Amino acid sequence: MNTEEVIQTRPCDWVDVVVRIFSWGMLAAVGVFLVNNVLALGFDWPGIGPVFSDDAPGALSWVQMLAYIAGILVAAVYVLYSPDRSLRSDGFVISDINTFLVRAAFWAVLLVGIGDMVVSFLRVEGWLDTFVGDTTARSLGRPEFRGMYVHIPLMILAVVIASFSRSLGFFWLSLLIVIAELAIVFTRFIFSYEQAFMGDLVRFWYGALFLFASAYTLLEEGHVRVDVFYAGYSDRKRALVNAVGAIFLGLSVSWTIMIIGMGNEVAIINMPVVNFEVSQSGYGMYVKYLMAAFLGVFAVTMAVQFISYFLDAIADYRGDPGKRRPVAPAA
Numbered sequence: 170m171n172t173e174e175v176i177q178t179r180p181c182d183w184v185d186v187v188v189r190i191f192s193w194g195m196l197a198a199v200g201v202f203l204v205n206n207v208l209a210l211g212f213d214w215p216g217i218g219p220v221f222s223d224d225a226p227g228a229l230s231w232v233q234m235l236a237y238i239a240g241i242l243v244a245a246v247y248v249l250y251s252p253d254r255s256l257r258s259d260g261f262v263i264s265d266i267n268t269f270l271v272r273a274a275f276w277a278v279l280l281v282g283i284g285d286m287v288v289s290f291l292r293v294e295g296w297l298d299t300f301v302g303d304t305t306a307r308s309l310g311r312p313e314f315r316g317m318y319v320h321i322p323l324m325i326l327a328v329v330i331a332s333f334s335r336s337l338g339f340f341w342l343s344l345l346i347v348i349a350e351l352a353i354v355f356t357r358f359i360f361s362y363e364q365a366f367m368g369d370l371v372r373f374w375y376g377a378l379f380l381f382a383s384a385y386t387l388l389e390e391g392h393v394r395v396d397v398f399y400a401g402y403s404d405r406k407r408a409l410v411n412a413v414g415a416i417f418l419g420l421s422v423s424w425t426i427m428i429i430g431m432g433n434e435v436a437i438i439n440m441p442v443v444n445f446e447v448s449q450s451g452y453g454m455y456v457k458y459l460m461a462a463f464l465g466v467f468a469v470t471m472a473v474q475f476i477s478y479f480l481d482a483i484a485d486y487r488g489d490p491g492k493r494r495p496v497a498p499a500a
Contacts, residue, residue, distance in 0.1 A: 188483050189248040189259055190241075192476050195420065196263060197240030199427075199472055205233045206431045210443055216433065257491045260480035264388060267473040269331060271381055274466050275342060276327035276334070278377040278459075281320050282370055285454045288319060289366035293452040312445035312455045320459070346374045365453035373456050380463045384470035387478060408485035415479040423472035430465055438465045 208214040217234045219226035226234075288309055291297040298306035308314040349371045356362040399410060430438035440446075441461035448457045485492060 184483075184487070185256060186248060186252075188256060188480065189254075190245050192259065192263070192480050193244035193248060194241040195476050196266075196473065197244045198237055199469060201236045201240045202427060202431075203469065205236065206439070208233065210434060210439060218433070255489065255491070256480045256484040256487075257489060260477045260484070263473060263480070264477040267384055267470055267477065268388075270466075270473070271384055271470055272334065272336070273328045273331035274381050274470075275377065276330045277324045278374060278381075279342060279345070280323040280327050281456065281459065282373050282454075284319055284323050285315070285456055286366055286370050288315065289369075289452060289454050290364070293364050293366065312447045312458070315455045316445040316458070320456075342374055342378055346371060346378065349374065365448075365450035369448065369450070369454035369456065373454065373460060376460050376463050380467040381470070383467055384474040387471065387474050405486055405488070408482045412479055412482035412486060415475045415482060419475035419478070420472055423468045423475065426464060426468035427472070430468065438462060 205214070205216060209216045214233060215227060215230045217230055217237075219230045220234045288297065291300060292306070292310065297309060301309070309319070349367070353363065353367050353371070356367070399407060402410065430436050432439075434440065434443065438461050441458045444458070445455070446458045446461065447453075447455045481492075
């Protein structure tokens, strides 16, 4: 089944309205959470914490709080003004949004990995000042400079490429991991050459492969399922289990990771990212802070995919036509 819109074949009822408002409202909440996180980290906004504390919240806290309410209201208005859309068509749209996010993330780690590896190689061999000058070479030895002027432009380029490319890209990323690991073996045992950035590159790409591919694996029903009971259920009962699991297991875990990891400036994801944290290897790659962000990307993409999964599960439970048939895309 492709992602073209599925025609609504039954009259819209209150179940469609409630399910769609919940799904789009949850998607809006994820988006507002990420925007608020950027405002808190980049512009020192206070977040919504003061609203729920004994301290008097300021105007900015209320603005951030009201953003959640506004997002949910916009989702409700969209649903009420598009009653002819089916649950499956909404599920396909949300899944396509998530596919773009994952595709952009894969292109980002590919470009940043190659770019940072080249800078690290030139720096460790003492050739960097030959290409960029002594001042810039010294600046590239500072994590915040390399992050701002090398990594972030490459991430922006990754988003542009993802807008035109339709391949998720991690099939090629898997191949590049193998090539990078083989390069370590050959250079170590044949040429007696090994540098810290070589192992850093493998770990950087390996972490991205596992965490970014999780949402796609969920879409393609590729996760290992302990189905001692599930395998014997009817299609309708399986759909009910999937719907309940998507909300109470999938979304709850995703939100837990986001709140704990990005709830404040010193959270386990935010703090390394804000400080452009690097490893202690000296002349290795400066991507440790991005590897902390991988967990945030994992939580967000899984949350979005579970929203799509929930819509599909409700449609399956109701017996709506157009059931998705997992098809792996070409690399």
